[in-house]
Amino acid sequence: MRVVHSVLVGLLLALVAATGSANAQPVQQDMTESEVAFDSHGVTLRGTVFTPASAGRHPAVVLIHGSGPGPRAEYLPEAQAFARAGVTTLVFDKRTIGYSTTHRDFSLLADDALAGVALLRARTDVDPAAVGLWGFSEGGWVAPLVAARSPEIAFVVTIGGSGRTPLRTQTWSLRNRLAHQGIAGSLPAAVAGPGAQFIDGTGLFPEADFDPVPVLAQVRVPVLALWGEHDVKVPAAESAEIFQRELARAGNQSVTTRFVPGAGHNGHRTTDGFDSVGGAVFEGKPLGDLGPGYADVITDWIHAVAAGHPPASSAAPARPEAFLSHASEGRPAYEYAALAVLLLGFITYPLSAAFRMLLRRSPTQRPTAVRWAARSVSVLGLTTVLAGVACVEWVLATGAQRAPSIILLGQPLPWLVVHILAATVLSAAAALALTWWRDRHRLDAISRAQFAVLLLTACAFLPWALHWQLLR
Structure with a gap:
């Protein structure tokens, strides 16, 4: 059944790619890169812009980090793949001032991304009307926040974004990890219930109760939301349903939700969501190769949006999950x-x-x-x-x-x-x-x-x- 499911998901991803095939640009074999710096709230952020080798103005995207330190090296596979497919891409080192394990501000991170958008829009090799965002994991909360805040955003792509609060998402993820370790029963329930409420009250879990639903209801630009077939860190099926429902309520008519076969939380190859297959090595661990068709689906979709032909809303069926997320009990x-x-x-x-x-x-x-x-x-x-x-x-x-x-x-x-x-x-x-x-x-x-x-x-x-x- 899993093989059949993967084949079906692969066909659905191919259909998304075909939607923009008439407008897709030929894959670029070469690219150029340049070091850049830009300021946000008194902090100088440094990054790299990867540009397609072909002449002319290109659509562009700013990559928004997942949680953690976020050096740009972690996202080079995506940045290079997007640039080779004709999309100028900015990847930058995440701020270290005003961001830590116990302190983060999604609004501040949104302003950082918006400063990156301004940098790309000012470039002569970028189409200023076709600059959007790609947000991974934590970036799946931040990217919609930027789009809801600024009319300069042309589109939003997310991978592994959650439709639940960070705390609820974390307890769901921990239940997955505990089950993978052979632990079930009372401990996961205690973690998701009173344990989550206890740590929430300490303030040591930053942005624990950030609710993405009101933000999604304000996003009216085209959205492509992807999850790995084996995502064990966010409740993908629940999140896809929330994205579709809340964006539709906002009147958004171009919302595409898909699941990348054979991929984990970051869209890279995995066997079960807990390992990585191939790919570059980052901090001593393999990142995993990009999931099959993952980069192509994104770049073809971006080119379709940039050409003025955003795909109509569509949703792929999600793989059934072993359990649903639950709001923490108690106060x-x-x-x-x-x-x-x-x-x-x-x-x-x-x-x-x-x-x-x-x-x-x-x-x-x-x-x-x-x-x-x-x-x-x-x-x-x-x-x-x-x-x-x-x-x-x-x-x-x-x-x-x-x-x-x-x-x-x-x-x-x-x-x-x-x-x-x-x-x-x-x-x-x-x-x-x-x-x-x-x-x-x-x-x-x-x-x-x-x-x-x-x-x-x-x-x-x-x-x-x-x-x-x-x-x-």
Whole structure:
């Protein structure tokens, strides 16, 4: 079935290319390149313009980076392929000032791209009315923002663009990666739910809640949106539907959505979305060869738009995905309040005991059983809460790039240990309740209050543990 699907997708891509075949330019065997620099918000950005060798004015495109540092070398295969096919292409080094792992501003990146557009429009070998954008991954959020903001944009091409928010897209991607590592069940659910809300509230996930839908509703220039057949980083089928629906609502009559056979998130060759087949080596890793027909479909489409014949809207059927993305459950304020209550509740017992020792006020002799039960609830409760949150946030912070060394019952060993601890906390709390009630007459008022706080905290721990998937 996969072979048949790939053949069908290939035929659909060929049809898109054929739409602009009457206007397509012959493939250029040579090109020229020139170093350029331009300013945006006080920062000088440096790049390279690849120009077709043929004379005359050409359509042009600015390449917009995916997330990360974004040196231009990462996008040279696309830039050179586009230039050889008659499209002048600007690729530049992404800004390092005002952009980092924990800080980014899509509006600022949009202004950078718009400055690149102005540079191309000023060139004598470029048709100023045919300058557009190509956005990859993160650039799939930025490119429509530029087009919605400026009337100078002639078209938008995206590859691996998401129709969901960055945070929702990331949790979907992490579920894919965890499944690839053999992990399923409660950990992916905890990551997509309370874990995502927790990290969202910290502000450490920049632009987490950026909604592309209102932006797409303002884009009226022709759009070609592509996804790799094996894209495991964005929900391609969902995104294609959103692009088609929201752009149509904007009155856009030239929206083409397609899926590149045998390609991953970046449109390059892959076997399953997690590897790269061939291609140039970037930072010690192969980029993968450009997917079959990928560059041709883009450049033929650009030439058709530049010639004044943008294809009518059309959508290729998407490959069914294993699961849909989900909006994160809960709210950051609740997550922080619940965490504070649990930590304070579990730590009250040892703190109050230490305080009594400082005051040299020894309690009446407590039965051994109730003391051990109380200590168990306090220590295990604190450990479970901290370890549970740490496991989930570690996955979000690292992107699950490394597979755990030990996986048991479909769960990484640390996460399985946290599950055992959570069950033990409740068992210890039940033991504390029984011994406290049995020996209540032998305890002083302060001791009874200490144990009551622990039991109330354990009661609050139960719904929290269920919410964080620690008991499922």
